Amino acid sequence: MHRLSQHLSIILSLITIHCCVAAPSRICADISSRLPGKVTYPGDKAYNISEKSYAYANQQTQQPSCIVQPTTTEDVATAVKLLKKAPQVSFAVRSGGHATNRGFSNIDGGVTLDLTAINSVNIQADGVTVSVGTGASWGDVYLVLDAAKRSLNGGRASGVGVGGFLTGGGIGFFALKNGFGCDAVTNVEIVLPNGSIINANAKSHRDLFVAIKGGANNFGIVTRWDIKTISKGKIWGGGVIYPNATVPAQLDAFTKWKNPANFDSASSVEQSYVYIGSMKQWLVSNSLIYTEPVAYPKDLKVFTDIQPQIANTLRFSNVTDFADEIQSQSTPDQYTIFATTTVKISPTILTKVHALWQASVARMAANNATITSSLTLQSIPAPPSDPSRANSLGFNPSSTPQKDLVLVLCSSFWADPAVGTQVKTAVAGFINDAEYAARKEGVLQNFKYPNYAAADFQNPLKSNGVRDRLRVVALNA
Numbered sequence: 001m002h003r004l005s006q007h008l009s010i011i012l013s014l015i016t017i018h019c020c021v022a023a024p025s026r027i028c029a030d031i032s033s034r035l036p037g038k039v040t041y042p043g044d045k046a047y048n049i050s051e052k053s054y055a056y057a058n059q060q061t062q063q064p065s066c067i068v069q070p071t072t073t074e075d076v077a078t079a080v081k082l083l084k085k086a087p088q089v090s091f092a093v094r095s096g097g098h099a100t101n102r103g104f105s106n107i108d109g110g111v112t113l114d115l116t117a118i119n120s121v122n123i124q125a126d127g128v129t130v131s132v133g134t135g136a137s138w139g140d141v142y143l144v145l146d147a148a149k150r151s152l153n154g155g156r157a158s159g160v161g162v163g164g165f166l167t168g169g170g171i172g173f174f175a176l177k178n179g180f181g182c183d184a185v186t187n188v189e190i191v192l193p194n195g196s197i198i199n200a201n202a203k204s205h206r207d208l209f210v211a212i213k214g215g216a217n218n219f220g221i222v223t224r225w226d227i228k229t230i231s232k233g234k235i236w237g238g239g240v241i242y243p244n245a246t247v248p249a250q251l252d253a254f255t256k257w258k259n260p261a262n263f264d265s266a267s268s269v270e271q272s273y274v275y276i277g278s279m280k281q282w283l284v285s286n287s288l289i290y291t292e293p294v295a296y297p298k299d300l301k302v303f304t305d306i307q308p309q310i311a312n313t314l315r316f317s318n319v320t321d322f323a324d325e326i327q328s329q330s331t332p333d334q335y336t337i338f339a340t341t342t343v344k345i346s347p348t349i350l351t352k353v354h355a356l357w358q359a360s361v362a363r364m365a366a367n368n369a370t371i372t373s374s375l376t377l378q379s380i381p382a383p384p385s386d387p388s389r390a391n392s393l394g395f396n397p398s399s400t401p402q403k404d405l406v407l408v409l410c411s412s413f414w415a416d417p418a419v420g421t422q423v424k425t426a427v428a429g430f431i432n433d434a435e436y437a438a439r440k441e442g443v444l445q446n447f448k449y450p451n452y453a454a455a456d457f458q459n460p461l462k463s464n465g466v467r468d469r470l471r472v473v474a475l476n477a
Helices: 004-033 044-054 073-084 138-147 164-169 205-211 244-257 298-304 320-326 350-363 417-441 467-476
Strands: 066-069 090-093 113-114 119-123 129-133 185-191 197-201 220-229 235-243 269-276 279-290 316-317 333-344 373-381 403-413
Touching: 004 044, 004 066, 004 113, 004 333, 044 066, 073 113, 073 138, 073 197, 073 403, 090 316, 113 298, 129 138, 129 316, 138 164, 138 320, 185 205, 197 205, 197 279, 220 298, 220 333, 220 373, 235 244, 244 269, 244 350, 269 298, 269 350, 333 350, 333 417, 350 373, 350 417, 403 417
Parallel strands: 066 113, 090 113
Antiparallel strands: 119 129, 129 220, 185 197, 185 220, 235 279, 235 316, 269 279, 269 373, 333 403, 373 403
8 A cells, every 4th residue: 555545544544433433422312302212322221121132142242322212114214314414323223133143233333223112013904914013023923913813924933023034035934835934025114225215015116125025124124014914723833852863864854855756835844953062962853844734744754753752842733832932942142153055955965064064063162162053954935936026035936946955054152252253163164165065066056045144254145146136226225
C-alpha cells in the first residue's frame, strides 16, 4: 500500500471508530423517542431476558447497544427508516433466535430488532390459510392448527422461530410430499430497506417473493407470513434410541430407505449418530414420522426392526406433541456450529461419511475438551413444480432430490469458549474430507441447505447457484 494511502486509512479508521461509538447511542435514542417503551438497554430486565432467550451461546454472548422490540409492522418500518439515516450503524434482525451462526440475529455494539412480540397466529376465513407473525415459534403455530385439524410443513422442533426457518427454506415432517416449508407460503408482508411496507406474492413483486424463500433475510424484513395449510389429524411417529453397536445396521437401513425404488412420500427420517462427551458415550437416534394414520408402516420397518432399543416413543399423536418431544432433546445455551453437505445415495458413501465424522470427533474432543457432536442424515424436500410455489433454493422443478439425495448435517456443542477454534477446525475438516470422499465416488452434490450452513466457511447461495440472481433482486428491493 502507498504511504499516503496508509496515512489516510489510519485517519479514516480513527474517524470511523469515533463516529460508530457515538452513533449507536444516538440511533437508539432516536428510535426510543419514536417507539417509547420498546427500546431496552444493557442492564434492563427486558434486555437481559431477550439476550438469554437465544437458543445458543453464540448469540447470547453478543451485546448490542440496544434492543428494539417492535409490536407491529409499522414499528418495524419506523425503526428501519431511522436506521437508514445512520448507515454506519450495523443492525441485526431476530425472529426466534435459533440461528447457530454468531451475528445472524444478534450483534455487538449495534442495534438488534427483536421481533418476537410480532407473534400472532390466525386462521383466515377460508379455513385453509394461516397468517403468522414472523416472531412466533412453530409451537405457537401448531397449537392453533392442531385444534383445527390442520397442519403445515413447519419446524420439527417447537422452539424454532417462523421467520428464519422460512427464509432459509425450512424442512418439516411433510417435506417429502409437500416440499420445503417456504413453498406453502402464499403471501408475505415485508418492510423494504427504505422502510416502505408491501405485500409480495406470486402476482405482485414476484421476484422478491421467490427470493425471500430460501434467500435468507437479504431483501427486507418479513413481518407476516400467509401459509396454505393441509387437512391433517393425528400422525404416527416418535423417537427410537439404540446402542452404538447397531451402527452397521443403521447405515444399511438408511441406505435401503433412500433407494428410490423404496420411496414413500409419507415418511420422514432423521437419523443421528451422537457422541456425548460428558458421558463418553456413543448412541444412535432415529426420529421417525409417518404422516398417514398407519402404525409401523412397511417403509419404516428397516428402522423399527433394529434391535436392541434403549428407548422407544413411537405412537399416534399430533404435530404439537412430536415437535415438543424433539425440542426437549435439544442442546441449548451452549456454543455450537452446524455445517452441511449433500450427497447422492450409494451403497458405500454413508459408511465412509460416518467413519470420517467419528474420526473428527476425536479431534474436536482433543485436550480433554467436553463436546457433544451429532452426524444427522435426512432427505432433501421435494422441489415445487407449481410456479406459484417457486423458491430460490436452486433445484430444477422437474428434479426429484427427495428420492435419492441425502442431506448431511454435523452439529457440535460445547460450553467452554476456549475450545471453539478446535471444534470449528475439526468440523470444517470433516466437511472437507466428506466432500472429497463423495467427489471421488461421483456422488457429491452442490446443494448446501441455508439453515445448516457454517458461515465461517460455507456460502449456500453461491453453492446453490442462485447468488447472482438474488443479488439483482436485493439491489432492486
